[in-house]
Amino acid sequence: MSRSPYQKLERRAFWRFGVEARGAIAEAGMFRPSFAIGPDTRVATAGSCFAQHVGRALRAAGVEVIDSEPAPAFVSDRVARDHGYRLFSARHGNIYTAAHLAQLAREAWKGFRPAEPVWTLGERFVDSQRPSVEPAGLASAEEVALHRARHLAQLRAAWGAADVFVFTFGLTEAFCHRDSGTVFPMAPGVIGGSYDPAVHGFVNFTVAETVAAFRAFMALARAANPAMRFLITVSPVPLAATASGDHVEVATVRSKSILRAACDEILRAEEGVDYFPSYEIITSPSSGGRFFAPNLRDVTEEGVATVMATLRASYGLGGQGVEASGAEERQVPGAGGADAAAEDLRCEEVLLGRFAGTATA
Amino acid sequence: MRRVLVYGNSHVAAWQAAWEGWTEGRPALEMAFFSLPERIFQRYRFRASGRFAARRSVTAEELDRVRAINAGQVECHPADADVAVCVGLSWAPERAMGFAALGDAPGMGPAVRDGARALFSAGFVEAAFAEACAETCAAWPLPPRMAGRTVVFGRPIYAETCLRSTHPLYAPWRDAAACPEAARAFLMRYADRLAVRAREAGVAFIAPPPDVAGAGALTRAGYLAAGGGGVNPDAPGARGDHSHMNAAYGRACIRHLLAHLAGAEVGDESATATAR
Numbered sequence: 001m002s003r004s005p006y007q008k009l010e011r012r013a014f015w016r017f018g019v020e021a022r023g024a025i026a027e028a029g030m031f032r033p034s035f036a037i038g039p040d041t042r043v044a045t046a047g048s049c050f051a052q053h054v055g056r057a058l059r060a061a062g063v064e065v066i067d068s069e070p071a072p073a074f075v076s077d078r079v080a081r082d083h084g085y086r087l088f089s090a091r092h093g094n095i096y097t098a099a100h101l102a103q104l105a106r107e108a109w110k111g112f113r114p115a116e117p118v119w120t121l122g123e124r125f126v127d128s129q130r131p132s133v134e135p136a137g138l139a140s141a142e143e144v145a146l147h148r149a150r151h152l153a154q155l156r157a158a159w160g161a162a163d164v165f166v167f168t169f170g171l172t173e174a175f176c177h178r179d180s181g182t183v184f185p186m187a188p189g190v191i192g193g194s195y196d197p198a199v200h201g202f203v204n205f206t207v208a209e210t211v212a213a214f215r216a217f218m219a220l221a222r223a224a225n226p227a228m229r230f231l232i233t234v235s236p237v238p239l240a241a242t243a244s245g246d247h248v249e250v251a252t253v254r255s256k257s258i259l260r261a262a263c264d265e266i267l268r269a270e271e272g273v274d275y276f277p278s279y280e281i282i283t284s285p286s287s288g289g290r291f292f293a294p295n296l297r298d299v300t301e302e303g304v305a306t307v308m309a310t311l312r313a314s315y316g317l318g319g320q321g322v323e324a325s326g327a328e329e330r331q332v333p334g335a336g337g338a339d340a341a342a343e344d345l346r347c348e349e350v351l352l353g354r355f356a357g358t359a360t361a
Numbered sequence: 362m363r364r365v366l367v368y369g370n371s372h373v374a375a376w377q378a379a380w381e382g383w384t385e386g387r388p389a390l391e392m393a394f395f396s397l398p399e400r401i402f403q404r405y406r407f408r409a410s411g412r413f414a415a416r417r418s419v420t421a422e423e424l425d426r427v428r429a430i431n432a433g434q435v436e437c438h439p440a441d442a443d444v445a446v447c448v449g450l451s452w453a454p455e456r457a458m459g460f461a462a463l464g465d466a467p468g469m470g471p472a473v474r475d476g477a478r479a480l481f482s483a484g485f486v487e488a489a490f491a492e493a494c495a496e497t498c499a500a501w502p503l504p505p506r507m508a509g510r511t512v513v514f515g516r517p518i519y520a521e522t523c524l525r526s527t528h529p530l531y532a533p534w535r536d537a538a539a540c541p542e543a544a545r546a547f548l549m550r551y552a553d554r555l556a557v558r559a560r561e562a563g564v565a566f567i568a569p570p571p572d573v574a575g576a577g578a579l580t581r582a583g584y585l586a587a588g589g590g591g592v593n594p595d596a597p598g599a600r601g602d603h604s605h606m607n608a609a610y611g612r613a614c615i616r617h618l619l620a621h622l623a624g625a626e627v628g629d630e631s632a633t634a635t636a637r
Contacts (some may be wrong), residue, residue, distance in 0.1 A: 071457030071463075072460050075459075083485040085485075108364070138483075150465075154479055
């Protein structure tokens with residue numbers, strides 16, 4: 001046999017062995033970390049709603065997952081999570097885009113002030129940068145500002161103390177304030193605020209923009225915390241809705257492809273970054289689609305367990321499962337079915353589903 | 362003449378001592394008492410007849426002890442009274458300290474504006490307390506068919522002396538001790554929420570009177586019963602007794618109850634507001 005670069009490669013490099021004939025995914029070598037995470041590692045988590053699983057899995061495995069804004073222990077998970085507690089290392093809600101993450105870091109460390117910081121919610125007020133954390137809103141705009149200032153202090157503490165920052169990229173689509181470029185985590189009018197096409201614009205970030213935003217975040221984070229390392233991943237959860245004009249499935253593939261490509265660029269350009277293949281595990285042909293719930297969007301408990309088992313195995317961590325919660329998803333008309341894994345999450349993006357009833361043919 | 366039955370566990374003793382030495386002019390009511398040691402109290406229940414009587418697990422020796430405490434009586438019948446006041450039930454004020462240890466309460470005033478701690482919203486605090494208070498109320502052993510005539514008077518808050526103990530029971534109070542303003546603010550919200558929940562169940566809940574509290578939410582050491590409040594330096598982790606109060610505390614509670622009864626009918630919204 002003539003010489004070939006494919007000779008002597010590991011079995012995992014070949015589809016036949018790596019996918020077709022593999023046993024447990026967790027032991028298939030899909031992820032080989034370049035740095036360790038152990039019981040003494042302080043981890044901060046953020047990202048889209050799928051990232052909530054990561055924090056819980058790491059905590060269940062004995063890792064010190066930072067919670068800089070804890071709720072009292074007696075408070076049930078349902079009430080706590082409905083108010084943004086016990087989801088991430090600080091109470092910032094879901095961060096779906098790298099642009100929002102970078103903006104939050106600029107606000108925390110550089111004094112950036114978002115445009116339209118307060119949205120109305122009926123006669124109440126919400127923080128436009130995390131509108132889901134106060135389901136009933138606050139009494140005044142001043143109170144929103146007060147809560148935000150306190151939140152940012154806790155956020156700085158969380159990110160400043162983290163050895164590893166885990167971020168799950170969720171979306172490329174976002175709405176922004178046209179004049180200032182301020183990015184919102186949710187479109188105005190979904191949870192508070194009101195959409196005005198003259199004021200608010202739709203953006204669909206490219207690979208370059210996503211990479212630039214995340215690297216800007218990394219630079220700010222490392223300025224405050226030089227030892228910070230990064231574990232990045234892409235949420236396998238498809239878009240609940242798209243404002244791009246494309247079919248939602250086409251928009252999903254675009255979005256996830258961009259995020260996956262951006263992760264690769266970040267990984268190649270920066271030291272101290274690992275990519276964990278949660279997207280690949282869930283969408284792998286080897287799973288035959290069984291990691292998706294009947295609504296073809298939510299990830300099943302088995303899927304989450306497989307991803308988290310792979311994560312733990314990769315770091316040599318113990319623990320069997322994700323912390324049980326018994327939490328129930330908030331009732332969202334038109335959101336479709338959801339299994340227990342999805343019900344534990346707080347995903348305001350799902351709220352977009354309620355607009356399905358107003359869709360045109 | 363209004364007949365009031367005060368029943369409960371060992372915390373009734375402070376009330377009884379206060380009433381027996383009452384010098385503030387007798388209000389137009391009769392007050393009777395029935396108390397049980399906590400371990401026996403846990404094994405009493407209300408029968409369908411309304412009698413508060415022992416379960417089978419209460420031994421003959423324990424019944425003898427109950428007789429000795431209660432002038433020969435081993436059970437009581439709150440329905441015979443106009444108002445039944447249950448003293449000493451758990452109301453878990455530690456939950457308020459759980460908040461105070463972690464952050465500030467909404468509406469605390471200037472301290473909130475200048476602080477750097479986490480800040481809890483009224484909506485979150487309300488949701489957390491509402492769920493917890495429903496649990497607490499459901500666990501109270503209450504006399505049947507006495508809706509509107511029953512008062513639950515909360516168990517005394519530990520005395521300030523508990524802060525010297527390292528027993529885990531006092532951990533929430535130790536954790537919140539550095540933030541007395543937050544402790545008071547959260548405790549008031551918690552007691553208010555519990556009163557609302559209790560009212561929905563046809564019961565009036567009255568928290569210990571605020572004037573017995575020290576700088577934080579803990580009860581002033583001067584209200585401790587004789588022998589209480591000690592912490593052995595050789596065994597700082599011992600539980601000790603920082604909970605049983607004296608006749609002066611009982612008097613404060615009775616005054617608090619009388620204000621409540623004078624305000625309106627038991628269970629009435631305005632009455633609870635008066636008592637706060």
